[in-house]
Every structure is written in C-alpha cells, then in structure tokens.
Amino acid sequence: MPEALADLQQRFGAALLDPDAPTAGLFRGPSQHTAHCIALYRGNLAANWGKALGNACPVLRTLVGEDCFAALARQYGRCHAHDEGDLNTLGGGFASFVANFEALAPYPYLGDVARLEWALHRSHYALDAPRLDASQLAAIDPARIETLQLRLHPATTLLTSPWAIDDIWFAHQPAADRSLPADPRRTSRMVVLRPAWRATVRSLAAGEYAALDALSCGAPLGEALEQGFDTDPRFDPATAIPGWLAEGLFAAPNLSQEN
Amino acid sequence: MNKRHFLIAAAVAGIAAVAANPALAAKEGKEKCYGISKAGANDCASTTGSHACAGQSKADNDPNEWKYVASGTCTEMGGSLKPGGKN
Numbered sequence: 001m002p003e004a005l006a007d008l009q010q011r012f013g014a015a016l017l018d019p020d021a022p023t024a025g026l027f028r029g030p031s032q033h034t035a036h037c038i039a040l041y042r043g044n045l046a047a048n049w050g051k052a053l054g055n056a057c058p059v060l061r062t063l064v065g066e067d068c069f070a071a072l073a074r075q076y077g078r079c080h081a082h083d084e085g086d087l088n089t090l091g092g093g094f095a096s097f098v099a100n101f102e103a104l105a106p107y108p109y110l111g112d113v114a115r116l117e118w119a120l121h122r123s124h125y126a127l128d129a130p131r132l133d134a135s136q137l138a139a140i141d142p143a144r145i146e147t148l149q150l151r152l153h154p155a156t157t158l159l160t161s162p163w164a165i166d167d168i169w170f171a172h173q174p175a176a177d178r179s180l181p182a183d184p185r186r187t188s189r190m191v192v193l194r195p196a197w198r199a200t201v202r203s204l205a206a207g208e209y210a211a212l213d214a215l216s217c218g219a220p221l222g223e224a225l226e227q228g229f230d231t232d233p234r235f236d237p238a239t240a241i242p243g244w245l246a247e248g249l250f251a252a253p254n255l256s257q258e259n
Numbered sequence: 260m261n262k263r264h265f266l267i268a269a270a271v272a273g274i275a276a277v278a279a280n281p282a283l284a285a286k287e288g289k290e291k292c293y294g295i296s297k298a299g300a301n302d303c304a305s306t307t308g309s310h311a312c313a314g315q316s317k318a319d320n321d322p323n324e325w326k327y328v329a330s331g332t333c334t335e336m337g338g339s340l341k342p343g344g345k346n
Binding site for chain 1: 267325329
C-alpha cells in the first residue's frame with residue numbers, strides 16, 4: 001500500500017532540512033536519482049535563504065565573504081523554521097544567530113552589523129505613517145512642550161554598539177566617505193531613518209542619542225532634553241530638534257487621542 | 260530648574276525657526292523617487308541571468324567546516340577580537 005500523501009509530505013519536508021533524514025521512496029526511480037532530486041530541492045532552498053538574507057545584509061555578506069555567508073544562511077535556514085510566505089521577514093533572528101555563531105567569535109562585531117542591517121531592512125519596508133512636522137509642534141502651547149511625549153516613526157530605529165558598526169557600514173557603501181576602521185573597538189551610536197524614500201544611517205553624538213533614547217522610551221520632552229544635556233553639555237535642542245523634524249524621525253501625533 | 264528652562268527655550272526657538280521657514284523642512288520630502296526600489300527577496304525575476312529562481316539546478320553539498328571561515332573585508336580589521344572590547 002502506498003504511503004499516505006500527508007506522511008510523504010512530512011518526510012519530504014524533514015529531508016529538505018536534515019541531510020541525514022531518510023530519502024528512500026520520496027521520488028520514483030532508483031535511489032541515486034532520489035538523492036540527486038532531493039539535493040536539488042535542498043540547494044534551491046538554501047539558495048533562496050542566501051538570497052533573502054543577502055538582500056537584507058549585504059554588508060555582512062561582504063565582511064565574511066560569499067562562501068561563509070552562504071554557509072551561514074543555510075545553517076540559519078535549517079535551524080529557524082520560517083512559517084511565513086514572505087521571505088523579507090526571514091532574517092528576524094539572523095543577527096543573534098550571527099552574534100552567537102562560534103566560528104565567527106574572532107569577529108564579535110558581526111552580530112551588531114547584522115542588527116544594523118536588519119534595522120535598515122525593516123526601515124525600508126516600514127509603514128509610511130504621517131510625520132511630525134514643525135507646524136504641528138509650533139501649534140502647541142509652549143507651556144506644554146516640556147511634558148510633550150513623542151513617538152518614533154515606524155521607519156526610525158536607534159542603535160548602539162560597543163563596536164564601530166557605523167564606520168563599518170559606511171565604508172561598504174558605494175559612495176564610501178569613511179574607510180574601514182583599523183580597530184573596530186569604539187562605542188557607536190546611530191539612528192536608522194528614512195528621511196524621504198531611502199533608509200539610511202546617521203551617527204549620533206552621545207548627548208543626542210541619550211535624548212532620542214529617552215524619547216523613544218516615552219520620557220516627556222523636557223526630561224529627554226535634560227538627559228541629552230546631562231550626557232553631553234554640547235547637546236543643543238535648538239539645532240537638534242530642527243534636524244529631527246527635517247529627517248522625519250517622529251510620527252505625527254494621533255490627534256484624536258490628544259484631545 | 261534653570262537648566263530645564265534653558266533647554267525648553269532652546270527647543271521652542273528651534274521649533275519656531277523651522278516653522279517660520281517651512282520651505283526648509285519641505286525640501287527633504289521632494290526627492291525624486293526614481294531608482295529607490297530595493298530588490299525584494301520574493302522577486303523571482305532574475306537580476307543575474309536567465310534562470311528565474313535563485314539556485315535553480317544548484318545541488319546541495321553538505322556544509323564544510325572551511326566554509327565558515329570568514330574571508331571577506333572583516334579580515335582587514337583588527338585581527339582577532341573578543342566581545343567586550345578587551346583583547
């Protein structure tokens with residue numbers, strides 16, 4: 001009696017992910033033919049993982065090289081069941097996978113590079129929600145500015161790392177205006193943003209990072225600005241805030257809730 | 260709270276400066292959107308050649324240990340490092 005279709009499909013799925021799984025009878029014909037067929041399926045699956053992850057993390061791919069990246073993508077795909085049809089969401093756990101991958105331990109900044117690239121990838125696909133603009137802020141009673149709470153725009157992400165991942169990222173851009181750091185040991189702070197259509201990165205000084213970080217955690221504006229100033233007295237709201245507005249870092253307030 | 264007042268005053272001044280000059284703020288949004296699309300991971304159309312889907316007819320080989328050896332630009336930086344910034 002032939003194997004039930006559901007069982008055959010289960011076995012096929014398992015064989016795709018596990019090279020040691022039994023493959024006998026998965027395809028008609030001699031066993032060598034079956035082995036060849038399943039190898040093609042596995043190869044295509046791994047290539048799709050590699051393409052999807054390489055699309056999200058091109059700098060990491062350049063950092064580790066094609067062979068290593070392809071091997072990482074295959075290992076990640078095998079270990080992380082992806083239950084969505086959208087390959088753009090495949091890499092949600094890739095940064096922590098890379099950070100904990102033993103063979104890459106001599107390059108401990110790679111996980112944070114992947115984290116930065118994943119934030120850029122998510123920023124690219126983030127909802128195009130309305131932005132907070134100067135006229136909305138100017139309409140607010142100055143007495144209420146101090147207690148104002150702002151929300152980051154969906155395309156905005158703050159990151160910090162003990163490694164110079166901003167320099168590393170910029171050094172790999174086509175119009176590279178920074179070179180690879182000779183020593184990547186430097187604390188970096190940055191914002192991933194999408195000012196118009198393109199997701200990009202801007203390095204932040206410690207004060208500006210502290211203020212934005214406080215705002216993103218829900219601190220009122222007065223408190224956030226003070227945290228920025230306490231971190232670095234050079235932090236100046238009169239220049240920082242116009243920059244934030246021009247870059248569209250914040251979402252427009254939900255007026256129905258404000259009233 | 261002098262510090263807080265000073266910071267809020269600076270914030271209000273910054274907001275007023277941008278609000279008074281909306282052209283400054285609006286310029287950013289008018290960038291032409293040509294060529295901004297990023298190749299999607301789901302696109303089957305090939306960017307590299309004749310095959311529609313990535314890796315077609317590419318048979319799987321079991322991963323070899325040497326493939327996990329990083330050989331790209333990371334080898335140009337800092338040698339062997341350890342997390343936490345101490346070597």
